[in-house]
Amino acid sequence: MTNLGDRALGLLIAAFGIGVIYMALQLPEPMAGSHIAYGPGFFPVLLGIVATIAGVALAIVRPGIPGEVDTDGLSQAGRPRFAGPALVLLSMLAYVYLSDLIGFIPLAAVTLAILLVFGGMRLLPALVLSIVASVSIYFMFSKGLLVPLPRGPLQTWAIWL
Amino acid sequence: MTAHLLAAAAELFSPYVLMVIVASAVFGLFLGAVPGLTATMATALLVPVTFYMDPIPAVAAMVTASAMAMFAGDIPSALLRMPGTPASAAYTDDAYALTKKGLAHVSLGICLLTSAIGGIFGALVLSVFAPPLASIALKFSSFEYFWLCLLGLTTSAFIMQGSPIRGIISLALGLLVSTIGIDPVSGVPRFTLGSSALIGGVSLVPVMIGVFAVAEIFRFYAHRDPKLALEQVEVKGVFSGQAGILWRQRKAIAQGNILGTIIGIVPGAGADIAAWVSYSLAKKFSKNPKEYGRGSQEGLAAAGAANNAAVSGAYVPALVFGIPGDAITAIVIGVLFMKGVNPGPTIFLNNPTTVYGIFMAFVLANLLMIPLGWMAIRCGRLILKVKLAILMPIILMFCMVGSFAVENTITAVGVALTFGVLGYFMEENGIPIAPFVLGIVLGPLVEQNFLTSMMKSGGSLIAFFDRPIAAFLGAITLLIWTSPLISVFRKRLPQQV
Structure with a gap:
């Protein structure tokens, strides 16, 4: 608990x-x-x-x-579950340790897809959304805000990224 | 002064800054309207983006997003009986009761207009009182600053929640986090656990993203929300008949404005407390206290004005003393520091343009709230249909990229994760987050001002009460610390008699 x-x-x-x-x-x-x-x-x-x-x-x-202190009706929501939080924890740990190796776009897309499917979305829409979202976030931060997000194996296409 | 005002206006009304303001308004309205995403989270997520802006657009973005999110929190309150932000919780029952009667447009109209009025009132108080206060603050020494910081920490720990013990625990943890890194006086590294990344201390932005956003993501996955049922299909006629309602509730609005601003100004107390206090005070002096909780327009007006007034008021201590009034201003202070604009009395001398820009941004944001808020109410149905199961993974990506962006190190993502876990654990156990965050921000100030004062006085504690303002601030702080003991004795006395 x-x-x-x-x-x-x-x-x-x-x-x-x-x-x-x-x-x-x-x-x-x-x-x-x-x-x-x-x-x-x-x-x-x-x-x-x-x-x-x-x-x-x-x-x-x-x-x-x-549990005497009721934070925003938590008690109504029942016992906490662990699978979801554990998945979030793993995603962040994977990002910390693997982002340099794998690169932002592939890692973010895979993480997003897993979390979306876990949240009840069907596989195909989840895949499309996660690829669109991770590419958009990459360009927003990398091109718009000049954050050096890791490119990983996509380094070879660096001119396009 | 006119030159600075004009310069600030020119920058604020430039197409780029206006675009930033409108974009952050939409962002704030959206985040505030989705239950589970708060005004503080909106501000924390904006930080990495504002990192690359000049001070005026950066602060204008955060001011706008937080004010909009504060209002938008009322939308799910009225339609779902679910406060979008904690500051809406005080009057959720009333807003929802009106919706049940088919009056969602009335309750949301009151919330929207009183929010805008409260925000503008707070901003006017800010612009009138902050400059003279700053000239007084220029005469402050380390003694006054020490007590002021301690007062802010004390109020946040003692007033936030019912249990002061939990507040104190949260505060102690936050202050301890602030001691990580090199001790500024002796140069000795403390609690770095041998890691070179922690020598400079834990940086504020990843911590904020962790406790306010990542923790919320954990919480979402741990407690899947129960199915939501929208009460009313369409909200039309938000502004019809509002002039009459506002006139009838003028006393409640005035009370909310004044009380909200004052509570906002007190360091350590923010919009949540302002809404609760204003609501219960209005109830106490109301002619129809029985209506409260069952759709009282008076209660809505008093609390709806108070939380937005507090958002503006909180900038008084933030700008004048560099001491945050609440968690949102704690983030803003961090951003200003990163930009080399140091909040505190000297900001009025060194960066007057920025200060006037902030004042004007507040008024502009609250005026914009009326048309944009109206649109958000009209789109409320759509916003509330957004599935958190889709939104949360994307927010998680923003958290990771956002914390990475501030320092371009992966350590920052690790820090956000660590503090996300800690924040989730604290919330699950009823330990409030606000004192923790204020502790991290104010910790170094408390420690340095204490040590400086001790050096000046040659180790005498009495010197902390020598100067009149310091003595006054010290007395209030000590009074708050001893108040739980006093109430224990008062409870026991009658039994003995």
């Missing part, structure tokens, strides 16, 4: 806060002879303490009321 409930969420935040305090204490001491006693770790330690206290407070003050 992505909604943890107050107790688990509070403990998670508190643990994170303690981790931050630990990491911040490793930062160097304020320089000797400097006018003030606050080094680079001062502000992070303070924030770590605030996060820890707030996390503990969340865990203790209102235990066992998971």
Whole structure:
């Protein structure tokens, strides 16, 4: 579940806060002879303490009321599903790691087609739309805004792109 | 001053800038009208495009898109009982109740006209009060700035949602993100996890795209929306009889204008809160409080004016102090910084043309809202038929290209992804996003002003209350921090007696 409930969420935040305090204490001491006693770790330690206290407070003050805060009628929508978000996550990871290799247009077209078909669109219209959309986005950003989007194997047709 | 005004007008009314404004208006209306896409998301997605523009068209585009999206959020409220943006949520029931009575044209007409009036009122207040405030702000020292930043962060954490604890958690996380990178005072890298890409800190635009757009995409796929049913087929006669309605609701509109602008000006509080506060205040002093929630035109007018007035009002602290009033201005501030126009009191001395351009862009955008908003209402049926399952993958592409475009590094896409996951996780657990974003923007300012102040005072904390304005701001901030404790004691007292 992505909604943890107050107790688990509070403990998670508190643990994170303690981790931050630990990491911040490793930062160097304020320089000797400097006018003030606050080094680079001062502000992070303070924030770590605030996060820890707030996390503990969340865990203790209102235990066992998971999902009490209703964000825009989420509760009506029921339990979250995972396939869709996982697909989005994979698409973005693929973009981060593969865009230089494959190039923007092919990668974007494939990603779009997969997501569109997943969203219930039939294959052929999804393919057409994803090719049109990825080529349009490429030209808009690459030609219009001069963003150096990766061309990948299409580099050979660089004159046309 | 006249020369700067004329220069700003010449730039704003050039064909190129006008085209940018109309295009961003259509973009904002569309995004605002589609439920699930917000005014903040519209602004965040515009950033990569505005990156290549001069300051005036860039800000004009964002001002127009956010104002239009804020109004357009009312369209699905009225037709589907689904707020298009969170700022429309306060009066969704009233707008929908009117539609059920066959009065969709009345409710959308009120929303459109009061939005435009609210926006223009806020813009006028901005142009009248910002310059004199800036001359006061020029005398501010690090003490005042420290308290002002802290006040903004405090309001956003405490007022945003019902639970201040969640607000504080969000704020602490945001401030911690702002400490990533080289510490400006000592030059020591902090929390970079050995990555050279993080030495300069996390850049703002990919973060914004992540928490406002990518997170929303995750949320869409995690909770497929239930089937929507359009209530009324066609909306005609949006303007008929509106003069009479506006005159009858003049008190509610005036209240919405004033309250919305003031809440917009308070750093850390934005349009969402303005709409809620104005709505509940109007209800409290109404002659027919029972009508509220069942199609009250008064409530619609008061809250519809307030959220757009707040959008304009939020630019007062943004321009005068460089402190964002809400998430949208936080993005705009980031863009201005990238363009070398530093918001803060000196912007009125160094870039007066830009400032006047922003003032005029507001008035123009809100005037344009009337005809373009009318068209959006007429096309509402079409816009609401757009399937999010088709739109979301394309928005995802824009998110990736957009975050890449700002720095031309793939790391930025990774940052957008990371913050998208984080933003989704936070929203799922009821942790508000706004304090987090303000924390990232204001974190470095709070830290630097605190350290500078400590150096000046030789380590004495009392110096933070020495100067009158600093003492006043500090007292308000501390009061807000202690208010939950006070209310706990007040609840316990009667039981003991």
